[in-house]
Amino acid sequence: GMGGGLAIDAGKWIAEHLNKKLHSVPTVLSVNAAFCYKSAMRVNNVVTYMGRIFPEAIYIDFDIIKGAPKHLNVSGAGDLLACLTASYDWKLNSMVTKSHKFSQEIYDGAQELLGLLAENVDNIREVNDDGIYFMCEAYRWVAEHSAIMNHTMWESASEHAFFDNMEFVCKKGFLHGQIIGLAVYFMSLFQDNQHTRAVMMLKRLGIDITLKGLGITEDQLRTCLLTLREFTEREGLRYTIINAKPITPEWVDMAISKYKKDFNIDD
Numbered sequence: 001g002m003g004g005g006l007a008i009d010a011g012k013w014i015a016e017h018l019n020k021k022l023h024s025v026p027t028v029l030s031v032n033a034a035f036c037y038k039s040a041m042r043v044n045n046v047v048t049y050m051g052r053i054f055p056e057a058i059y060i061d062f063d064i065i066k067g068a069p070k071h072l073n074v075s076g077a078g079d080l081l082a083c084l085t086a087s088y089d090w091k092l093n094s095m096v097t098k099s100h101k102f103s104q105e106i107y108d109g110a111q112e113l114l115g116l117l118a119e120n121v122d123n124i125r126e127v128n129d130d131g132i133y134f135m136c137e138a139y140r141w142v143a144e145h146s147a148i149m150n151h152t153m154w155e156s157a158s159e160h161a162f163f164d165n166m167e168f169v170c171k172k173g174f175l176h177g178q179i180i181g182l183a184v185y186f187m188s189l190f191q192d193n194q195h196t197r198a199v200m201m202l203k204r205l206g207i208d209i210t211l212k213g214l215g216i217t218e219d220q221l222r223t224c225l226l227t228l229r230e231f232t233e234r235e236g237l238r239y240t241i242i243n244a245k246p247i248t249p250e251w252v253d254m255a256i257s258k259y260k261k262d263f264n265i266d267d
């Protein structure tokens with residue numbers, strides 16, 4: 001597979017089903033598809049993760065990566081930022097349903113990754129060698145531990161549920177890391193977990209999570225938040241903060257007005 005996330009995942013899926021060896025050449029670091037053993041597939045308009053395949057090799061050509069549009073590479077950091085909300089959900093999950101085996105060591109590793117992400121914000125935004133190196137190492141770390149644990153809950157939880165529902169509500173696809181950035185904004189606020197840090201990182205990275213930047217309306221955002229629990233239950237998604245407490249209309253009003261203030265969005 002060669003290209004962006006969709007092409008890489010198509011390559012993975014085909015290689016797995018034809019029993020062929022896999023060589024992945026990501027041309028952009030917008031998602032961790034090249035590193036992850038599962039393939040993201042769209043089933044009935046909902047992205048699900050299936051399969052299990054490991055590449056013979058992953059080829060990273062720094063010049064090719066630098067040649068891709070900057071905002072695509074930077075958006076990949078949005079997907080890494082998902083560790084902030086997902087690891088919180090994972091710990092919560094481990095205390096309630098225990099559906100996804102918990103590891104303190106990996107939890108701590110995820111916090112360390114977030115610390116390194118903060119340190120590398122400027123490198124990532126500029127897509128320089130250090131930034132590319134960090135992104136690849138971070139993706140590799142996540143992927144390696146996903147394969148060991150057979151799940152990815154420290155990097156995919158309530159914020160990915162928000163993303164799934166956003167696609168469902170808006171009936172359109174998004175740049176993954178960009179919509180995950182929006183999701184981390186709202187889920188970290190809902191979790192009351194490192195929200196200020198998340199906002200600071202999103203702003204410094206320059207990931208555009210405004211309504212205009214995402215091509216969504218305030219109504220769609222509101223609907224997504226208000227139907228998130230129902231969507232999570234209907235789709236049988238993993239237990240997260242979304243299941244733990246209700247998302248009330250009052251909270252949604254507060255959250256959206258804070259969001260509009262934080263990102264200077266006028267009515």
Ligand SMILES: [Zn+2]
Pocket residue numbers: 079082156160176180
């Ligand atoms: Zn993701």
